[in-house]
Amino acid sequence: MTTQQPEGQSASGSPEELREDIERTRQELGETVEALAAKADVKGQARQKASQIKEQAADRASQIKDQAAGRARQIKQQVASQPAAGPAAGPAANNPAVLAAAVAAVVFTVIAIVLWRRK
Secondary structure, eight states, rough: OOOOOTTTOOOOOOOHHHHHHHHHHHHHHHHHHHHHHHHHHHHHHHHHHHHHHHHHHHHHHHHHHHHHHHHHHHHHHHHHSOOOGGGGGGGGGGGGHHHHHHHHHHHHHHHHHHHHHHH
């Protein structure tokens, strides 16, 4: 069995050079094995992807929540600037709890739709 030396390297290397070469080769082999193991770890890749999607959904839900809150403030200001409604408008017209519940329902619905579409 013959071994071929890389170009520029003689067959008579010092023992220290051989040790360094062996250590470098071991390190490269270890890195290669780790890379192959990571590619073969399908469960790990799936967990990582799920984590990324979860973070994206949480960020998007936060954005939508902020947008809905801003829109609710605008609507509340518009309602407050309008003249008082007569008795035909009903008791909900001047009740901030009803307005808050409606806004919360809209925000919840939007978040639920976004999360459902991500699946």
